[in-house]
Every structure is written in structure tokens, then in C-alpha cells.
Amino acid sequence: MTQQELQQLVEEVSRTYFKKPFRHIATFNRRLKTTGGRYHLHDHSLDFNPRVLELYGKKELIAVIKHELCHYHLHLEGRGYQHKDPDFKKLLKDTGSSRYAPPLTDVLYQVYECQSCGTQIKRRKKINTRKFGCGRCRGKLKWIAEQSLALQKVVD
Template sequence: MTNQELQQLVEKVSLNYFKKPFLHEASFNRRLKTTGGRYHLKGHALDFNPRVIELYGEEELISVIKHELCHYHLHLEGRGYQHKDADFKKLLKDTGGSRYAPLLIEQIYQVYECQTCGIQIKRRKKINTQRYVCGGCRGKLRWKGEESSTRKTTENK
């Protein structure tokens, strides 16, 4: 999808779901790493992470567009546009936008297993198994290996 196609999609979503025109610029920004999109308060432009469409498809991109358009329209109307504001939460729920961005980077976990009770413990960083023990039974930990996670989080809370 090109920036021009994205611009047309954002304008279409704005008219269909918000009944208001989108009058500013929308573009892809490859520098975004962990977020699906961003709204600029000063220039009213919208940036979107191209990895959303690459990993999850156009449907997920549309829900991220709805999220950013909630910020856009509420800010221009002078209403509460932040995530914590009731106006934002209500408009987001009414339009069906995503509350959270999908996971866009692969997370690697270190997996440890207790030698006594057998419970598995996942950590982002490696730990010293000579120093740390199981929090449940105080048993020795054994490193099992690495595990990657690329789950999709699209809860509407």
C-alpha cells in the first residue's frame, strides 16, 4: 500500500465511521517500532507503522486508523482526546477502533524450569541460576532455552 492509497483509506474511514472529513496528511512511517500509529498535535498529521498491514492485514490497519482518528477529531473539537479521557474511550468504543496496538516486534523470552516443583518461569533477560531460586518452593532453576512470542493483541477494553 502506498502513502496515497493510505491517505484515501483514512479519508474514507473518517467519513464512514466519524461522518467528518479528514483534512490533513496521513502517511507511513517506518521509524515507528512499537506503536501502530501516531497523531501529531501541532500539524494534525497521522503516521502509521507499515508493519501493521504487513503482519496483520488491512482489517487491523483500519482499526488502528480508527484509533488515531479518535485522537484527531476529538482534539480538533476541543474535547478529551487522551487515552484516559471518557470522550476518547466512548468514541473509540462507538467506532470499533482498537484500544491497543498489535504486537509489532518479536519478543524473546528465557525459559527456566524449577527442578523441584516443575513450574516454568519466563523472563526477558537471563538470570543467574546460582543466585536465584523458584519463588514458590525455593527449588533450583534450570535454563530450558529461548522462546519467541508474536501474539496478536486486539482487545477492546
């Protein structure tokens, strides 16, 4: 998808779901790593991560576009545009927008196993096994491996 096609898609989504025009610039930004999109308060432009389209397809990109347009339209109207604001949460629900972007990077997990009950525990950060024990039986934990939750391409 080109920048021009993205601009047209954002304008179309704005008219369809918000019944309002989008009059600013929408671009792909490859520097975005963990977020699906970004709304700029100073110039009202929108940036989108092209990996959303590559990994999840057009349907998920439209969900991210709707999320960023919620920020855009509420800010221009002088209403609560932040994630914590009730206006923002209500508009997300009304338009069927996604609350969070899908994962865009591989996630590494540390896998531990309880010596007593055999329960496997996954944590993102390493833990001190001398200090912490199993939450189920208070048994001693043993580090097993580091696992990757690899991203897989989803095709429309």
C-alpha cells in the same frame, strides 16, 4: 498500498465511523518500530507503520486508523484525547477501534524451570536465580533457554 491510497482510506474511515471529514495528511512512516500509528498534535497529521499492513492485513490497519482518528477528532474538538481520558475510551468503544497495536517486533523470552515442581516460567528479562525462586513452590530455578515469539504473516 501507496501513500495516496492510504490517504483515501483514512478519509473514508473517518467519514464512515466518525461522520466527520479528515482534512490533514496521512502517511506511512517506516521509522515507527513498535507502534502502529502516531497522531501529531502540532500539524494534525497521522503516521502509520506499514508493517501493520504487511503482517496483519487491511482489517488490522483499519483498526489502527480508527484509533489514531479518535485522537485526531477529540483533539480538534478540545475534548480529552489522551489514552487515560474517559472521552477517548468511550469513542474507542463506540467506533470499535483497537486499544493497542498488535506486536510488530519479535519478542524474546527467557525460559526458566523449577527444579522441584518442573513448572516452566517465561520472563522477558533475565532474573537472578540465586535471589528468586519458583512462585508456586519456592523451589530453585534453572535457566533453560531463550525463546523467540516469532511473528507470522497473517493474510486476509
